[in-house]
Each structure stands twice: as structure tokens, then as C-alpha cells.
Amino acid sequence: MNLIKHVAATAAAASILLAGTVxxxxxxxxxxxxxxxxxxxxxxxxxxxxxxxxxxxxxDPAVCxxxxxxxxxxxxxxxxTTTTGKTRFTALASGEVDVLARNTTWTFSRDTxxxxxxVGVNYYDGQGFMVPTELGVASAKDLDGASVCIQxxxxxxxxxxxxxxxxxxxxxxxxxxxxxxxxxxxxxxxCDVYTTDASGLAATRSSLxxxxxxxxxxxxxxxxxxxxxxxxxxxxxxxxxxxxxxxMITAEELGVTSANVDKMATGTDNPEINxxxxxxxxxxxxxxxxxxxAWRAIKMVGNYGEVFEQFIGKETPIGLERGIxxxxxxxxxxxxxxxx
Amino acid sequence: xxxxxxxxxxxxVGPPKSSFSxxxxxxxxxxxxxxxxxxxxxxxxxxxxxxxxNVVKNFEELGKPFGFDFLKQESNYDxxxxxxxxxxxxxxxxxxxxxxxxxxLIAVCGIILATILGxxxxxxxxxxxxxxxxxxxxxxxxMRNVPVLVHIxxxxxxxxxxxxxxxxxxxxxxxLFLSNRGFYTPQPLFQPLFWLVVxxxxxxxxxxxxxxxxxxxxxxxxxxQSPVFWVMLASIIGLPILAFFLTGMPIDWQFPEQGRxxxxxxxxxxxxxxxxxxxxxxxxxxxxxxxxxxxIEAVSHGxxxxxxxxxxxxxxxxxxxxxxxxxxxxxxxxxxxYLNITKNSSLAIAIGYMDIVATIGGISLxxxxxxxxxxxxxxxxxxxxxxxxxxFMNWYNKRIALVER
Numbered sequence: 001m002n003l004i005k006h007v008a009a010t011a012a013a014a015s016i017l018l019a020g021t022v023x024x025x026x027x028x029x030x031x032x033x034x035x036x037x038x039x040x041x042x043x044x045x046x047x048x049x050x051x052x053x054x055x056x057x058x059x060d061p062a063v064c065x066x067x068x069x070x071x072x073x074x075x076x077x078x079x080x081t082t083t084t085g086k087t088r089f090t091a092l093a094s095g096e097v098d099v100l101a102r103n104t105t106w107t108f109s110r111d112t113x114x115x116x117x118x119v120g121v122n123y124y125d126g127q128g129f130m131v132p133t134e135l136g137v138a139s140a141k142d143l144d145g146a147s148v149c150i151q152x153x154x155x156x157x158x159x160x161x162x163x164x165x166x167x168x169x170x171x172x173x174x175x176x177x178x179x180x181x182x183x184x185x186x187x188x189x190x191c192d193v194y195t196t197d198a199s200g201l202a203a204t205r206s207s208l209x210x211x212x213x214x215x216x217x218x219x220x221x222x223x224x225x226x227x228x229x230x231x232x233x234x235x236x237x238x239x240x241x242x243x244x245x246x247x248m249i250t251a252e253e254l255g256v257t258s259a260n261v262d263k264m265a266t267g268t269d270n271p272e273i274n275x276x277x278x279x280x281x282x283x284x285x286x287x288x289x290x291x292x293x294a295w296r297a298i299k300m301v302g303n304y305g306e307v308f309e310q311f312i313g314k315e316t317p318i319g320l321e322r323g324i325x326x327x328x329x330x331x332x333x334x335x336x337x338x339x340x
Numbered sequence: 341x342x343x344x345x346x347x348x349x350x351x352x353v354g355p356p357k358s359s360f361s362x363x364x365x366x367x368x369x370x371x372x373x374x375x376x377x378x379x380x381x382x383x384x385x386x387x388x389x390x391x392x393x394n395v396v397k398n399f400e401e402l403g404k405p406f407g408f409d410f411l412k413q414e415s416n417y418d419x420x421x422x423x424x425x426x427x428x429x430x431x432x433x434x435x436x437x438x439x440x441x442x443x444x445l446i447a448v449c450g451i452i453l454a455t456i457l458g459x460x461x462x463x464x465x466x467x468x469x470x471x472x473x474x475x476x477x478x479x480x481x482x483m484r485n486v487p488v489l490v491h492i493x494x495x496x497x498x499x500x501x502x503x504x505x506x507x508x509x510x511x512x513x514x515x516l517f518l519s520n521r522g523f524y525t526p527q528p529l530f531q532p533l534f535w536l537v538v539x540x541x542x543x544x545x546x547x548x549x550x551x552x553x554x555x556x557x558x559x560x561x562x563x564x565q566s567p568v569f570w571v572m573l574a575s576i577i578g579l580p581i582l583a584f585f586l587t588g589m590p591i592d593w594q595f596p597e598q599g600r601x602x603x604x605x606x607x608x609x610x611x612x613x614x615x616x617x618x619x620x621x622x623x624x625x626x627x628x629x630x631x632x633x634x635x636i637e638a639v640s641h642g643x644x645x646x647x648x649x650x651x652x653x654x655x656x657x658x659x660x661x662x663x664x665x666x667x668x669x670x671x672x673x674x675x676x677x678y679l680n681i682t683k684n685s686s687l688a689i690a691i692g693y694m695d696i697v698a699t700i701g702g703i704s705l706x707x708x709x710x711x712x713x714x715x716x717x718x719x720x721x722x723x724x725x726x727x728x729x730x731x732f733m734n735w736y737n738k739r740i741a742l743v744e745r
């Protein structure tokens with residue numbers, strides 16, 4: 001698998017050489033192709049996985065499904081491309097994918113120097129550590145001399161170096177390409193610690209043979225706002241991705257779900273719901289879509305809360321609490337600008 | 341007297357010398373050849389120019405500047421196997437150097453081990469013993485018909501999954517430890533006097549080669565043979581050992597010991613390096629074995645018989661008659677195997693051995709987003725390594741080539 005990914009990385013670099021120039025009108029290109037090219041991770045339980053039919057499901061693909069629903073009225077009109085931490089930006093920059101929805105941290109240099117545009121945050125995360133309980137480690141600061149499995153090409157790699165340096169403790173970085181490989185190496189005992197975003201750790205832990213034999217350290221050593229991103233320079237396309245995500249968040253805030261969206265679309269006494277679902281005004285036209293774009297996204301994919309509970313919430317094996325990812329009205333950080 | 345050559349010669353019978361015509365460029369064999377080459381060259385240049393222009397245009401549209409300034413920035417990531425001092429505050433350029441050294445290390449170690457194994461296997465393949473012969477044959481066919489990446493993953497998997505955790509590491513006398521985190525040996529700490537040992541080693545080498553030269557001159561003059569091998573061995577190995585003991589063994593050893601998570605201290609050979617080294621060597625050795633076998637078989641048996649008839653002992657027949665001739669057949673394909681090892685070492689990325697592809701072509705590329713620059717650096721480096729190896733091997737090939745009159 002790894003070779004394939006490596007070849008993909010090189011091919012992505014080569015595609016800068018060979019590809020026709022990246023056109024500014026991504027929406028037109030997407031419409032002409034008839035499907036959305038979506039970059040996702042190689043697999044993190046709950047966040048991106050293939051179901052028994054072989055279709056990609058999860059918290060991250062849901063963003064792409066919602067965009068496809070908004071643009072085409074068909075949430076399955078998505079072509080998924082798996083990317084590793086290393087290949088993802090090249091894939092996006094070269095036009096291999098139109099949007100990247102794969103637990104990617106919004107940072108200054110990625111937003112500016114890498115010429116990418118983060119359109120929002122769909123999961124507020126932070127980097128944590130997981131160790132086997134039997135090691136009896138109580139704090140990440142006790143990890144002096146440990147071997148740490150780390151996915152290369154990620155912000156976690158940089159945070160890790162900073163964390164150990166500022167605490168004056170040593171470690172051995174064991175570089176790994178994907179979450180699956182990290183899990184294998186961690187289970188085999190090649191490393192004592194696995195570090196990645198806390199959500200990814202919870203997901204990985206849920207897939208281990210005996211999750212209770214592994215402990216998450218109390219320290220969260222970084223801010224990792226994860227969200228979808230697009231190429232620099234096509235603000236119209238960025239608007240569509242941004243507001244599709246905002247529509248899902250706003251829908252939850254306003255109590256619009258995939259179950260009641262049909263009824264609400266006929267008109268309610270809340271003007272914001274009416275504007276969101278297109279029974280009042282024409283917000284869709286402002287982003288080059290029709291009136292019912294948000295209605296379709298919510299109908300076919302669900303609002304933010306529904307997606308969260310379906311894939312990574314408390315009822316799932318991943319078992320994540322909403323925590324800071326609750327709506328601002330519930331003390332969380334999710335706060336969509338108004339639909340007006 | 342104003343006759344031209346034309347006037348003197350017979351009347352011309354060939355086609356009349358016509359003036360220049362377009363059609364003739366094509367019908368004339370020589371000019372046609374030139375025209376085709378010019379067109380081919382023009383097409384080639386056009387493709388290159390198109391690609392270059394496309395790159396420039398794409399970079400402009402992405403708004404990315406092209407440049408190598410990022411090499412001076414801090415890399416911010418750690419590398420677990422380094423030959424020079426390096427930490428996350430070092431520059432990307434230094435990370436690249438770490439990668440280069442790791443690539444060279446695996447290439448050199450791989451070439452040495454593959455050559456030794458390959459020659460042994462090649463000779464075994466020629467063994468008259470049926471069992472030995474067939475075992476070597478099976479080994480060679482198995483190794484070279486499975487992709488090298490599979491070998492690498494297999495060996496790495498075996499090392500990581502089947503070797504014990506450092507806590508229960510297999511250990512010999514508390515000095516050598518083998519675990520799934522690496523093979524730990526004591527680390528030598530050199531005391532000041534150690535330079536005398538190094539000096540003895542250098543002197544030993546110089547003396548050995550001087551002795552070999554005088555011995556050869558003496559043999560050419562008088563026919564008398566000297567014990568060259570033993571004298572060389574004594575001066576290269578024996579002299580430094582003597583110096584080592586005379587200076588009072590100026591080395592301290594730092595032994596590995598159990599830490600909380602890992603073995604601490606000592607030198608560690610990581611499983612990633614071992615897996616890559618073993619897999620690449622075993623794989624390439626199979627090819628080298630076939631090359632060696634072909635080389636030896638290429639020397640006609642009459643040569644051996646002639647040498648024996650002249651009264652040369654069997655060992656000297658091999659050393660002086662068969663091997664020098666076989667080498668001429670062996671060296672050129674051997675060169676390409678050496679290049680293969682160097683290039684295949686880039687598969688290190690599959691198991692997390694930090695070579696150039698993993699450092700500058702991997703993490704640095706990703707953290708800085710300079711795909712084109714990093715790929716250019718990696719390409720340039722591999723090209724340099726490969727051309728250097730093939731230049732050296734060509735020089736060696738020329739040196740041992742048959743001097744024909």
C-alpha cells in the first residue's frame with residue numbers, strides 16, 4: 001500500500017508538471033464532470049471508512065456528500081481519492097481533488113504559504129497520547145526515552161518535537177505513513193506511544209482488541225482545528241464549500257433535521273429557516289446554485305449534529321462527546337455566521 | 341594551362357549536377373537523415389519547452405514562488421536514525437544531509453553484503469554437489485521472482501512482530517541486546533591516545549602496499565615469491581592491535597542498559613535499517629549470483645586445462661586465469677546491480693527508514709509545500725549517486741579490460 005501512496009505523491013508532484021493549468025472556475029469544472037472530486041484520508045474509524053458496499057462513509061466524507069447534494073442533488077456524485085498526510089496538499093494543489101475533507105489542521109502556513117483556503121472548522125481537536133495501561137504512565141511528561149509512533153507530514157509531528165523539546169525530555173520518533181500502519185506498529189510494540197489528534201486516538205483505540213488496555217494521557221498538547229479546505233484563488237468555490245458546512249451547522253442550531261426538513265421547507269415562521277431552505281429569498285443564486293441547495297444537503301446528509309451522532313457520537317464505538325464541538329448555544333465553539 | 345580537372349576527365353555520365361531543389365533534401369539519403377534528426381530535436385525541444393512553460397504558468401496561477409530559501413528554515417521535525425547530530429531546530433538542508441547519509445549508508449552496506457553473498461551463491465550454483473547446487477538455484481529463483489518491496493515488508497514485519505520487546509530483549513552477556521526496537525551494541529568512547537591506533541592503522545596500510553609492490557618487483561626480477569597475503573594481513577590488522585594494547589586499550593565502552601521504556605545508551609541498529617539492508621542484500625545477491633555464474637561459465641574450459649597443463653596449481657589457476665577473465669564479463673552487469681541497490685533503497689519509505697526520499701522528499705516537502713523544489717533535489721541527488729557509481733565501475737572495468745594489440 002505504501003508504495004502506491006508514495007507513487008501517488010510523486011505522481012501528484014509530476015501532475016504539476018503535466019496537468020493542464022488549474023482553472024479558476026472550479027464549480028463549472030465540477031458541474032461539467034458531473035461529480036465532485038473529494039480528497040479523504042486512508043481510513044480512520046468513524047471519520048472515514050468504507051461500508052459493506054465499499055462506499056466511503058464517515059464524518060469527513062459527509063462534508064463532500066453534502067456539497068454534492070447541494071450542487072447536483074445527488075449525494076453519491078462524489079469521486080473519493082484517498083490521500084496520506086503527505087500527499088494531500090499536492091493532490092489538492094494539482095487539481096486532483098476539488099476539496100479536501102480529511103482531518104486537516106488549519107494553520108497559518110498552510111493557509112498562506114501552501115496557497116490553500118480553509119473554509120471552516122468541522123471538528124475542534126487537540127493532540128493527545130495513547131499508551132498501553134500496563135506501562136503505568138500517568139502523564140505525557142513521564143515519557144522520557146519512549147518510542148513514539150507518529151504519522152509523517154502532519155502537524156502532530158511538529159507539535160511532538162516542540163513538546164518534547166520544551167519539556168527537555170528525549171524520545172524516538174518512529175515515522176509512519178497511515179493510521180492503520182501506526183496501529184499495527186503500536187500493537188506490535190515497535191513504539192510505546194501513539195500520538196495523533198485526540199479524536200483519531202479515540203477512533204483507533206475503539207478498533208483495538210481490548211480498548212480498555214490502553215489509556216489516553218490527560219495532556220492535550222495542541223490546538224487542532226480540523227476542517228475542509230480548497231485551493232487558493234477560487235473564492236466562489238470556497239464560498240460553496242464554506243456555506244454548505246455552515247448550512248449543516250446552522251440547521252442543527254435551528255432544529256432542522258433530515259427528518260423534518262421537508263415540512264420546514266414549505267415555510268415556517270422563522271425567517272432564517274426560510275432563507276436557509278429557500279422558501280424565502282434566493283440565497284442559492286448568490287453562490288451560483290439554486291434555491292433548494294441547502295435543503296438537499298440537509299435532506300440527504302443531515303445536519304451537523306446528526307452526522308456527528310451517526311458516525312462518531314456517544315452511541316457509536318468511537319464514543320466521542322460533543323464537548324467543545326457543541327453548538328455555541330450549548331457552550332461549544334460551533335458558531336455559524338447568519339444566513340442573511 | 342588553364343585547364344580544370346573537369347576538362348581533363350571523361351565526359352560526365354552521371355546525372356547532371358542539378359541546382360538545389362526542395363525535393364532533393366528528402367530524396368538524398370544523407371540530407372534526409374539530417375532533416376529527420378532536426379525535426380526530432382525540434383519536437384523534443386518543443387515538448388520540454390511546453391512542460392517548462394506549463395510549470396511556470398501553474399506556479400504563477402497557484403501564486404507560489406519558486407526558490408530554495410526554505411532549506412535554511414528550521415525543519416521542526418525529529419529523525420530517529422542520524423549519522424550526524426541533528427534535532428528539530430536544524431535546517432531542512434541538514435535534514436537533507438541526514439537523508440543523504442542514510443541513503444549512502446544503506447547503499448554501501450547493501451552493496452558490500454550483496455556482493456559477498458552473491459559471489460558465494462554464484463560459486464555454489466556451479467557446485468558439482470547436486471543438493472548444494474539445487475538449494476542455491478531455489479534460493480535465487482525465489483528471491484528474484486518476488487518484488488523487493490514484499491521482501492522489505494516481510495523482513496520488517498518479522499523483525500518487529502517476532503522479536504521480543506526491549507524489556508525482554510535477547511541478550512548476550514549484558515552487552516549485546518536484540519529486540520524489536522533494534523540491535524544494541526556497546527558504544528566505544530575513544531580516549532585521546534586512540535589516535536595512535538589510528539596512526540598505526542594508516543602506517544600499516546602504507547607498509548602493506550609498499551611491501552606488495554616490492555614483492556612483485558622481486559618476483560618479476562627473480563621469480564621468487566614472498567608471503568604477500570600474510571605480511572599484508574599482519575601489518576593492516578596486527579599493527580593496530582599491537583598499538584592498541586601498547587597504549588593501554590584507550591577505549592571505554594558504554595553498555596546499553598534497561599531504561600523505563602527502551603534500552604538506553606550504546607549503539608542501536610534500528611529494525612528499519614536492518615530490514616532494508618537484509619532485504620535489499622538478499623534480493624540483489626540473487627541477481628549477482630547469476631551474473632557471477634555466467635561470468636565464470638563464460639571462461640572456456642580450455643583455459644583451465646591449459647593452465648593446469650602448464651603446471652599451475654588449481655588455486656592459482658582460479659586466481660590468475662579464470663577469475664580475471666570472468667571479471668570482464670561480470671563487471672558491467674554488476675554495475676547495474678549496484679545502481680539498482682542504490683535506487684531501490686528509496687523503498688525505505690515503506691517502513692519508515694529516513695533516507696532522502698523520506699526526509700527532503702517526504703516530510704520537508706510536505707511541511708513546506710515545495711513539491712517541485714524538493715523533487716528536483718531528490719532527482720539530482722539520485723542522479724549524482726548513480727553517475728558516480730557507474731563512472732567508478734566504468735573506470736574499474738577499463739582497468740581490468742583485456743589489453744588488445
